[in-house]
Amino acid sequence: MSDDTRTAGSTDLTTGALATQSRSRMLEVSGLSAWYGEARVLTDVSIDVAPGEVVTLVGRNGAGKTTLLRSVMGLHRQTEGSVGFDGTDLAKRSADARARAGIGWVPDDRGIYSSLTVAENLLLPPVVHADAWPLERVYEFFPVLHERRDFPGTRLSGGEQQMLAMARVLRMGSRLLLLDEPSEGLAPVIVSRIGEIIREIKGHGVAVLLVEQNVKFASTVADRHYLLAQGRVVEHLGNEDFRAREGELLTYLGM
Ligand SMILES: Nc1ncnc2c1ncn2[C@@H]1O[C@H](COP(=O)(O)OP(=O)(O)OP(=O)(O)O)[C@@H](O)[C@H]1O
Numbered sequence: 001m002s003d004d005t006r007t008a009g010s011t012d013l014t015t016g017a018l019a020t021q022s023r024s025r026m027l028e029v030s031g032l033s034a035w036y037g038e039a040r041v042l043t044d045v046s047i048d049v050a051p052g053e054v055v056t057l058v059g060r061n062g063a064g065k066t067t068l069l070r071s072v073m074g075l076h077r078q079t080e081g082s083v084g085f086d087g088t089d090l091a092k093r094s095a096d097a098r099a100r101a102g103i104g105w106v107p108d109d110r111g112i113y114s115s116l117t118v119a120e121n122l123l124l125p126p127v128v129h130a131d132a133w134p135l136e137r138v139y140e141f142f143p144v145l146h147e148r149r150d151f152p153g154t155r156l157s158g159g160e161q162q163m164l165a166m167a168r169v170l171r172m173g174s175r176l177l178l179l180d181e182p183s184e185g186l187a188p189v190i191v192s193r194i195g196e197i198i199r200e201i202k203g204h205g206v207a208v209l210l211v212e213q214n215v216k217f218a219s220t221v222a223d224r225h226y227l228l229a230q231g232r233v234v235e236h237l238g239n240e241d242f243r244a245r246e247g248e249l250l251t252y253l254g255m
Pocket residue numbers: 036041059060061062063064065066067068
């Protein structure tokens with residue numbers, strides 16, 4: 001995308017219909033920069049997510065999406081700037097403290113313990129917040145996990161592992177889910193089921209911030225999108241604009 005486009009996107013960010021003032025903010029990242037050693041990989045990133053909102057981070061490989069997600073969780077600590085959650089700045093707090101505040105991490109490898117059963121995977125992490133979903137509610141919401149509750153992690157399909165990883169943080173009490181490429185490596189029919197689940201989770205007031213390379217999938221689940229390039233937010237789009245510019249975005253992303 002050209003530098004001109006970049007400037008226009010930044011202007012929209014502060015003055016357009018998507019200005020943050022109108023939203024109640026659960027997550028509010030402000031002026032976040034991040035480094036690996038001497039190399040700066042995020043520069044002055046500001047994003048926000050409201051309760052019950054689904055927001056994507058889109059960008060080419062190496063744009064900084066995963067680093068941003070990890071910085072929100074507190075898994076990447078070489079940062080400057082603030083990470084506000086429910087009005088408290090967690091930027092100096094550990095990942096553990098952020099999990100207890102209600103942020104849930106769903107890694108791209110899903111992080112399922114293969115030798116443990118589905119039920120054990122669900123019950124192993126502690127309940128960290130009063131909004132934790134009881135096991136019965138988790139099973140009601142994810143019937144396939146109930147059916148497979150005694151299966152070891154190794155016997156789950158990729159889609160089932162993705163569901164288990166999401167269910168696990170909901171049972172812990174997370175109110176903001178950070179999903180790193182949930183559609184990666186899954187068959188189209190499973191991707192659309194994951195999309196339905198994300199939309200249903202949203203209906204329960206849970207917010208989702210996800211890294212997604214699959215533009216079509218992103219447009220079926222998200223309310224808003226931040227486009228990252230070289231560690232900066234260069235566009236901030238509502239889903240309608242995102243859909244209208246899908247072709248352009250696919251070309252930009254090299255897809
Ligand atoms: N552990 C690391 N050490 C040094 N540099 C890193 C490390 N991890 C990522 N980087 C660099 O940081 C930049 C941002 O990487 P990041 O993984 O956040 O991007 P991304 O947008 O998620 O891309 P991808 O989809 O390829 O993971 C890249 O230039 C990458 O090479």
